[in-house]
Amino acid sequence: xxxxxxxxxxxxLSACGGDHAxxxxxxQYANDLSSHGDDANFLxxxxxxANRKHQYIDLLAHASGVPGNLNVELLLASQGSESTxxxxxxxxxxxxxxxxxxxxxxxxxxxxxxxxxxxxxxxNRVSISVSWASASGGGRFDEVVAAEQLIVDxxxxxxxxxxxxxxxxxxxxxxxxxxxxxxFNSRDTMFEIAYTVAQQYxxxxxxxxxxxxxxxxxxxxxxxxxxxxGERVRDYRLDVANGAGDDGGRLSNLKTQLHAVSSETRVSGxxxxxxxxxxxxxxxxxxxxxxxxxxxxxxxESVRDVARFTGQFLVKQQIRIEPADSEPYISAFLPNxxxxxxxRRSRSSQPLEIHMSGGEISGELFQNASESGRREFANANxxxxxLKTGGPWDTDGVFLFVTxxxxxxxxxxxxxxxxxxxxxxxxxx
Numbered sequence: 174x175x176x177x178x179x180x181x182x183x184x185x186l187s188a189c190g191g192d193h194a195x196x197x198x199x200x201q202y203a204n205d206l207s208s209h210g211d212d213a214n215f216l217x218x219x220x221x222x223a224n225r226k227h228q229y230i231d232l233l234a235h236a237s238g239v240p241g242n243l244n245v246e247l248l249l250a251s252q253g254s255e256s257t258x259x260x261x262x263x264x265x266x267x268x269x270x271x272x273x274x275x276x277x278x279x280x281x282x283x284x285x286x287x288x289x290x291x292x293x294x295x296x297n298r299v300s301i302s303v304s305w306a307s308a309s310g311g312g313r314f315d316e317v318v319a320a321e322q323l324i325v326d327x328x329x330x331x332x333x334x335x336x337x338x339x340x341x342x343x344x345x346x347x348x349x350x351x352x353x354x355x356x357f358n359s360r361d362t363m364f365e366i367a368y369t370v371a372q373q374y375x376x377x378x379x380x381x382x383x384x385x386x387x388x389x390x391x392x393x394x395x396x397x398x399x400x401x402x403g404e405r406v407r408d409y410r411l412d413v414a415n416g417a418g419d420d421g422g423r424l425s426n427l428k429t430q431l432h433a434v435s436s437e438t439r440v441s442g443x444x445x446x447x448x449x450x451x452x453x454x455x456x457x458x459x460x461x462x463x464x465x466x467x468x469x470x471x472x473x474e475s476v477r478d479v480a481r482f483t484g485q486f487l488v489k490q491q492i493r494i495e496p497a498d499s500e501p502y503i504s505a506f507l508p509n510x511x512x513x514x515x516x517r518r519s520r521s522s523q524p525l526e527i528h529m530s531g532g533e534i535s536g537e538l539f540q541n542a543s544e545s546g547r548r549e550f551a552n553a554n555x556x557x558x559x560l561k562t563g564g565p566w567d568t569d570g571v572f573l574f575v576t577x578x579x580x581x582x583x584x585x586x587x588x589x590x591x592x593x594x595x596x597x598x599x600x601x602x
Contacts, residue, residue, distance in 0.1 A: 238389025281342025
C-alpha cells in the first residue's frame with residue numbers, strides 16, 4: 174500500500190505541471206518505487222537507485238552537449254555547478270549520493286593535500302559506465318561504454334586508461350556545490366581519476382571523444398560499481414629501530430617490522446625484506462600506504478638515510494608514505510641543501526631557526542641572523558615559552574639545526590612543540 178501511494182504521489186506531482194509532460198526522471202523514479210520500493214536492498218531517490226546486494230549505484234543525468242574535441246575537466250557535475258567543461262550533470266544531489274555510497278558500504282579516502290603532507294590520492298576504486306538509449310532502443314539505456322572512453326588524451330591520441338575512479342570524498346563546509354567525478358586530482362570532487370594528474374595537464378590535453386557526442390539534455394545513466402577485486406588500498410605501519418652492535422644505526426643493520434593495520438600480518442627483518450614484501454603486494458594489485466615510526470634512540474643521521482632510501486626506492490615502486498601522528502614527515506630530513514647558506518640568500522622566506530647544542534633541547538632561537546634577535550633556551554619548557562611569547566613570527570616554517578648524532582627522540586619532542594603553529598618543518602644535521 175505504501176509503495177502504491179508513493180508512486181501515486183510522484184505521478185500527481187508530475188502532472189501538476191499543467192501542459193508539461195512527466196519528465197523521464199520522474200517516470201524512472203516512479204518505476205523504481207513500483208519495482209523495488211518494498212525491498213530493503215534498494216535505496217531509491219529521485220534520479221538515484223542504489224542496490225546494496227549487487228553493489229552498484231545508478232545515477233540519472235542529462236548531457237551538457239559539449240562538442241567533440243572541447244577540453245573537459247568533469248565527467249559528471251553536480252546540480253548547480255557552474256562548470257562549462259562537464260560532460261553531464263547529475264539529477265540527484267550530492268547529499269543523496271553520499272547516503273547511497275554509505276548504503277552500499279563505501280567509505281571515502283582523500284585527495285592530494287600538500288598542506289597536510291598528503292601527496293598521493295587515496296581511496297578505493299569504482300568503475301563508472303555511461304549508458305544511453307540508441308535510436309532503436311525504445312527508450313532503454315542499451316548503449317554502454319566505460320566512462321574513460323568518453324575522453325581522449327590529445328598528448329597520446331587515445332582514450333583514458335580504464336583504471337576506475339577513486340572515491341576520495343570531498344571537504345565539508347563548502348559553500349559551492351561539490352562536483353561528482355573529475356578527470357584530475359581535486360579536493361572539490363567526490364570521485365577523481367585513479368592516478369596522479371594535475372588540473373593544468375587536463376585543461377591542456379583532455380578533450381571530449383568525438384565518437385561519443387551527446388546532445389544537450391540527452392538522458393544518460395551513470396552506473397558506479399566498486400571494484401570486484403575488493404579494496405586495493407592497504408594501510409601499514411613500519412617500525413624502525415637500531416640493530417645490534419656499534420653499527421646498528423647503519424641502514425643495512427636497522428631492525429624493521431611492517432604491520433598491516435587491518436590484520437595481524439607482520440614482516441620483520443631488514444629494509445630489503447620489507448621492500449621485497451611490499452613489491453609482491455603491488456604485483457598482486459595492492460596499493461600500500463605506509464606510516465613510518467622511528468625509535469627515539471636512532472640518530473638523525475640514520476633517520477636521514479631511511480628518508481633517502483624511501484625516496485629512491487619505495488616511492489618509485491608506488492609505495493605511498495603517509496605522515497604519522499606526532500612525528501615529522503619523512504621529507505623533513507631531506508631539506509634543500511641551498512637553504513644551508515649562512516647568508517640565507519637562497520630562501521624565498523626566512524623561517525624560524527632553532528639551533529640545538531650537543532644533542533640536548535638547548536640552544537638558540539631566532540628568525541633572522543641579527544644578534545639582537547637571538548634568544549637562548551636551556552630546556553624544552555623555555556623553548557616552548559619563547560615560541561609563544563617571542564613573536565609575532567612572520568613565518569609558518571621551522572628549520573631545526575642539529576648534529577648528526579642527535580637522538581631522534583629530541584627532534585620528535587621539538588616537533589611536538591611547533592607542529593600546530595608551524596606546518597613546514599625541516600631538520601638540518
